[in-house]
Amino acid sequence: MSRIKTVGLLGGGVIGAGWAARCLLNGIDVVLFDPDPQNEKKTGEVLANARRAYQKISPSGLPTEGTIRFAGSVAEVAEAADFIQESLPEREELKKSVLAEACETLAAEVIIGSSTSGLLPSRIQADLKGPERFVVGHPFNPVYLMPLVEICGGALTTQETKDRAAEFYTSIGMRPLHVRKEIDGFIADRLMEALWREALWMINDDVASAEEIDDAMRFGPGLRWSFMGTFMTYRIAGGVGGMRHFMEQFGPTLQLPWTKLMDVPDLTDALIDKIASQSDEQADGASIRDLERLRDDCLISVMSALESQNYGAGEVLGQYKKRLQKGDW
Numbered sequence: 001m002s003r004i005k006t007v008g009l010l011g012g013g014v015i016g017a018g019w020a021a022r023c024l025l026n027g028i029d030v031v032l033f034d035p036d037p038q039n040e041k042k043t044g045e046v047l048a049n050a051r052r053a054y055q056k057i058s059p060s061g062l063p064t065e066g067t068i069r070f071a072g073s074v075a076e077v078a079e080a081a082d083f084i085q086e087s088l089p090e091r092e093e094l095k096k097s098v099l100a101e102a103c104e105t106l107a108a109e110v111i112i113g114s115s116t117s118g119l120l121p122s123r124i125q126a127d128l129k130g131p132e133r134f135v136v137g138h139p140f141n142p143v144y145l146m147p148l149v150e151i152c153g154g155a156l157t158t159q160e161t162k163d164r165a166a167e168f169y170t171s172i173g174m175r176p177l178h179v180r181k182e183i184d185g186f187i188a189d190r191l192m193e194a195l196w197r198e199a200l201w202m203i204n205d206d207v208a209s210a211e212e213i214d215d216a217m218r219f220g221p222g223l224r225w226s227f228m229g230t231f232m233t234y235r236i237a238g239g240v241g242g243m244r245h246f247m248e249q250f251g252p253t254l255q256l257p258w259t260k261l262m263d264v265p266d267l268t269d270a271l272i273d274k275i276a277s278q279s280d281e282q283a284d285g286a287s288i289r290d291l292e293r294l295r296d297d298c299l300i301s302v303m304s305a306l307e308s309q310n311y312g313a314g315e316v317l318g319q320y321k322k323r324l325q326k327g328d329w
């Protein structure tokens, strides 16, 4: 792929400004259109935070920063861009009409990435000129630090578009994840949405407060999720019997009222086989003990990093270490 020198951004809110910062700090020029009169100021504030963060990540090794131009129209962005990233409000009709306007001017080979959190790419691209170059590139906030970008094509998106988009996102330090089957909410937002709905139920039913729910996450499973996902975590939780034992032990809980999301799949032998064999493949020959050591090392690394911020689990670790130093146990 020829190097992307200028990225055109449509929408410069929370996510668009984050894209601007990631691109600029990776040495790419940005042309941004957002009708909000406050946008230049807001983008500048996000950029200042991003510069500060990148200084911490890499104090001496950053590329020369790109330049940013605040455009007066969609066409001005389309004329200048080697790659478009759309971060308009999450309204399908608005995205479709602004992108149709951009396509009037945009060169045929320029890819359009969309930041949509969950709208279906097939629907957004349906009436676009050159629909094959449209693809979802769903980022996470703050875009300049979070590595994940979910790539999801619609029915008319070519594999080449997905590959070129992945190559570009990789070049600016991100971790593309191809969503193979088009689905509302993609992968990560579906998971977050399930958690969110359950959390809303617990608040609604006075089971727990927002702070208590956040504490349950940040002092517990959230720590593990930051380096191992649900499946690898549960594999280890099954002990040396691994995922099969875990599923035998906890399979019956699917029938218990542990969640309001009661529409769960039947645990057929075929489904258990499928999950257990995918888990075997994911483990790639590592033993449970190997994985336990990896898990522990990662946990310590994350908590030590949080300790330097004296925040969350890091505050707990810092206080514990002080007590140990004083011989106070």
Ligand SMILES: NC(=O)c1ccc[n+]([C@@H]2O[C@H](COP(=O)([O-])OP(=O)(O)OC[C@H]3O[C@@H](n4cnc5c(N)ncnc54)[C@H](O)[C@@H]3O)[C@@H](O)[C@H]2O)c1
Binding pocket: 010, 011, 012, 013, 014, 015, 016, 033, 034, 035, 036, 039, 086, 087, 088, 089, 090, 091, 098, 115, 116, 117, 118, 138, 139, 140, 141
């Ligand atoms: N906020 C998140 O955590 C998050 C995470 C991932 C993806 N997203 C997705 O990113 C997209 C943008 O979300 P956001 O959180 O940045 O929203 P936002 O409201 O912060 O920003 C949207 C921006 O679009 C601008 N805008 C409105 N009409 C426009 C037009 N016609 N042309 C150009 N700009 C226009 C607004 O002025 C605003 O600055 C959405 O699709 C959202 O689902 C959001």
